[in-house]
Amino acid sequence: MNLHSHVMMPAIKVIARCGYVAKGVVYLIVGSLATLAATGLGGNNVGTKEAINHLAGQPFGSVMLALLGIGLLGYAVWRAVQALLDTEHLGHGLRGLATRLGFLISGGIYAGLALYCANLLRNAVTGSTSTTDRTAELMSHPGGMLLVLAIGIGFAGVGLRQVWRAIKRSYLKNWHMIEMSEAQQRLAEAATRWGLCARGAVFLIIGGFLVVAAIQTNPSQAQGLGGALNVLARQPFGPWLLGLVALGLMAYAIYCFVNARFRDVSR
Template sequence: MAARCGYTAKGMIYITIGWLSMMAVLGMGGSNGGSSAAINKLATQPFGSVLITLLAIGLFGYTAWRLVQAIFDAEQKGRGWKGILTRLGYALSGLIYAGIAINCVELLLDSGGSSGSTASHTREIMSHPGGIVAIFLIGLGFLGVGLRQIWRGWQHSYEKNWHLNEMTRMQRLIAANVSRVGLIARGVVFMIVALFLCLAAINTDPSDARGLGGALAAVAEQPFGPWLLGLVAMGLMAYGSYCLVNARFRNVDA
């Protein structure tokens, strides 16, 4: 149940991020923001406090599921170097979404809601011995995750985690194609984030670092930026839909 609630919460965040970017492209308000922008937008809706409360509960559930995957090897990745790296990735993902859940709680308590920008976090890490190397390695980590997301989307490897026998033929077709688009789009965005983190380390300039919102802004700044951003926005909404498919059909046996 925790995992399914978590995938639902994660899906809603990505759908909101994509929707806000699409609205920016269409000149209907919106913004090129990350998870914080999405949470703040949801908070302004009717029953916003209820939505944010449910989101926080779901994200803490997702954190718990990721830690179960990492510690107890629920996905049976093994103890080889590849399995260990994958499980470390699960743990890192869990911690990231725990941070987003805490931001939700802070927003509910009216204590700020946001824990700082990517650049400020990067500056804090780089201020410590070995911090520059750590940022570069984090950038390489994002690059690896981005490439893996694209590979998973292209190979349809995610289908092995679904209860396909519970899906109709049409549901399989729609879910498979939406998931492919979503994973590839998220992979591309993660690779852009990786580029900025690595540049921040190489130039020893924390202001070069950008998170998800910064990556979307960078896309918008390119030639044909609005068109590209529109495609990425639809891709992120597709990724959110992929998360919702996971919430319903994914095997989450621990």
């Protein structure tokens, strides 16, 4: 490791850990509101931007919003570092490049959420654009339907990968297991497997609706995170399904917090 890497790594570690905390906070809010909706105690099925809006409306909302925005920007930077510097040693093969591209896309999404936080702080947001509106905008351009189809397939692929990671327990190689007690390991594993499966199911639903929207040339078919949770709620045994996935998203938040504390961010 050269001198430049020695100087950069402490900063990258702090950025990555703050980023995981911020991401966990967003999913904790989404999961909590969906859990309240499933149990009939209030709350709504919301997406990430709506979750940020909810946080902004709380006491000391501006302070929390600023911290969240900084954390989300940190997560975006960490994803960019993973992609561009190949910290996971994925290589230049097709699979490695696809995974690294996924890191970049993920970073772009969370950079957008960080910008959304900044705009809220400046009172510059007059209303959030819906998934349907964004899909319609994409479809209006040449090749837009193919792009929406590709994005839908990408979401479905990420969903399948999340479930596969839960089955294979591939996340274990990223944790400093020696620093965790046996009880912490059991809790982290249980939360992670549940959380990855729940997030995977939601991403599969989002991807499926985007694919349908592209095939039918109908952007109104597209659904975001909140829409996917609403779809679950409308199924037979909907409240139970919604509750299971909502608690799973809260478990995914715990997974993010575990990463913030125990993940090896030097690779």
